[in-house]
Amino acid sequence: MTAEANRFAVAAPSPAAGAAAGAAVSIRSLAHSYGELPAIERLDLEAPAHGVLGLVGPSGCGKSTLLELIAGLREPSAGAIEAGGACDAAGRLAHCAFMPQRDLLLPWLSAVDNAALALRNRGARRSAARREAGQLFERFGLAGFERARPAELSGGMRQRVAFLRTLLAGKPVLALDEPFASLDAITRAEMQAWLAGALAADPRTVVLVTHDVEEALYLSDRVAVLSARPARVVEELSAPDPRAADRDAAVTDPGFVAARERAMAALHKGAK
């Protein structure tokens, strides 16, 4: 690892992260309904091992449900999902770290205690967990706020702590539900660049749900555009330059702009 990439190195990758095949996510003939209400019609998708699959779609199309299914929080009505080498929900749950849309920081814990939750759940002592989590606060631009309560942090900072919490779980697969939605444009761009660097240093398989097409195309290797409910894949695109080092140059590149137009067109088509 280069010194630059080393700067972003996060939690020690769990043993499962090493096995490339075991870190992939594959979705086959997936369908899901809530009782009589179909949420997902039929999906066949793949997230490349140690790569990023971006999901964009209109609001309410079932993106969040899909993420929960992948993360092992639910069993699908029909079809098969494999994530981190596991096909059953319990296995997927053990190999996926799910980051919900809202930061959901526990208000009675400090920022560092929130970030260290996964470590504590696995039995780490409080001081050791705080030390490990605290080391990353500086890299996240949160230095000095370790002991702050969530109520004292801005929305952007809370989102970063929540992200830190997700990373520290050390799982090979990350399921991120609009992780940067509540951030302003500048912070969002910074966080996207940060995530790109973090993944370069500590490769994980990521399924990223976002409503921002540009964000999806910048961060992902492949982007799937979903239709309105019941969700199906309208179009799948390959991102031209995933997680490029120079974000500003990358998003103004003609290839990128063309891809974005295609994605937007597919989005409109599927939203009808």
Add this chain to the structure above:
Amino acid sequence: MTRRLLLPGTVVVALLGLWQLAASSGALADLLGLEPFLVPSPAEIAASLRDNRALLAENAWVTLQEILLGFLIGLVAGLGFASLLRFSATLRRAFYPLMVGSQAVPILIFAPVLVVWFGFGIGPKLIVVALLCFFPIAVATTDGLRSVDPEAVKMMRSLDASRLQLLWRVEAPNALPFVFSGARVAATFAPIGAVFGEWVGADSGLGHLILQDNAQLETARLFAAAFVLAAIAIALFGLLALAERRIVNWR
């Protein structure tokens, strides 16, 4: 804090002054058509407090034990039962409606039976107070445990939390404000339960003393005992408020 107490404090002083005037001049007694010694003035009550301080302290200690121990028993039982219901949907469906409905039943009516069964000791009072405190705490805690954000549960499950860790790290802290509101209700019932238990059958305690003084027309001491009881109740309430401010410190 002092500024906030200023106005209510002035009201209290004014009322006491009015009372003192009305009682010591005999106006109050004339108004009610009673003998003067039946309508003591604040000064007379204060004097009785001082003169009988040993007796009042002795009986206050008895009643205090009944209140505190009964409250603690009710608290522990309420918390434990609510936690049990959290883990079993069947038990919850079976018992929750009963818990809510039974709050309408005046527990106090069982006090005489308890005295017949267990005698004049502290037992019956503890049972009455504990029962009175159990229900509001159990119901409030159950509601509090149920109010947890389902998204937070998903997040914790994804972070490898066991069922117990979920309860301890998320559901219990989330339920604390509810627990305290239930405890506040229980704290107002506890002194009533203790006094009622003493009225039904006791040989000591402030409630017993009040009844005795009533029969013997020792009105000043009766008021003094009532004052001590009120002070105990207010102190209990204040302690709870203090504990809540210290423990639930994230709002």
